[in-house]
Amino acid sequence: METFTVEAIVLKTDDFGDANRVVTLFTKEFGKLEVNAYGCRRSRSPLSGVTQMFNHISAELSRGAQVDTLREADVLHFYDALTKDLERLAYASLLFEIVNRMTLPRQVEPETFDLLKKSLPALSSRTPKIIALIGACQFLETSGVQLNFSRCVHCGKEIVGDAAISLIDGGAVCKKCVDFVTECRPYSEGLRKTFETMLGFDWRDDTKLFFNSKQLNAAENFFVDYVHSILGSGLKSVKFIREFLL
Ligand SMILES: [Zn+2]
The missing domain is CATH 1.20.1440.120 (Recombination protein O, C-terminal domain)
Known part of the structure; x- marks a missing residue:
């Protein structure tokens, strides 16, 4: 599985399925990327706080045939x-x-x-x-x-x-x-x-x-x-x- 790291701003989020989200990132490295964040709406998911609009994050993504997947992320700045x-x-x-x-x-x-x-x-x-x-x-x-x-x-x-x-x-x-x-x-x-x-x-x-x-x-x-x-x-x-x- 090929993974890569990006610095990104969360531009938009759209819920899908029971607990997932399509997260639109504006990345420094590749411009705008829409990625899937599976399970991120579960309260215990380490991605739950990260995948909020306006967050400035560092994210690890894995390359998908159609859509990349958000694996891990750290919040660099959260604008409360x-x-x-x-x-x-x-x-x-x-x-x-x-x-x-x-x-x-x-x-x-x-x-x-x-x-x-x-x-x-x-x-x-x-x-x-x-x-x-x-x-x-x-x-x-x-x-x-x-x-x-x-x-x-x-x-x-x-x-x-x-x-x-x-x-x-x-x-x-x-x-x-x-x-x-x-x-x-x-x-x-x-x-x-x-x-x-x-x-x-x-x-x-x-x-x-x-x-x-x-x-x-x-x-x-x-x-x-x-x-x-x-x-x-x-x-x-x-x-x-x-x-x-x-
Ligand atoms: Zn004129």
Whole structure:
């Protein structure tokens, strides 16, 4: 039996059978992997505490013909605050759902692994909505469907003042080009500055973050709509946020 060790973040879990779970890991070494964890829902299983969403773990897997199996694992970091606070849980779930839905299995993406790893302590201690949106903004930038926030997607000119933004065309549209796009929405200077700040955010910077709540809501709606337009279906975490947090 071939076994191998990975460093991973638990992205998602789905129960199956009496006591088993499919655990979606985002690994440093191989990108996203869905693995079977047999018996892990039994209270005495050594895997029971390990296979919880948001855990940062070291795991030993055995190679399967179709699906790998989780054999043993150690928790490197457990983010208690995410399971105890509804708002933290909801926004951490939003970021994790976006990453899960928009990545393919076995695509090595060290920058996505790093982003998830850095986002967890921040989601646990800072304003979770801001952190989740920064995470989503930076993830989209490396995902192949990045948006152009600062330059017009039609003429390439730097955006100055208020403009428009298009989900279909992938970014900002200057006032002169708005007639050339089929779909666009208002894009205020404040929203552009919000996106630019999020994109440039340094995770080592622990000074207090200030965002205008109106811009923050506009940024959230924009990312949610953009991800929805790419995936063709909505996100469960958004439904949860809108039903229970607003
Ligand atoms: Zn233009």
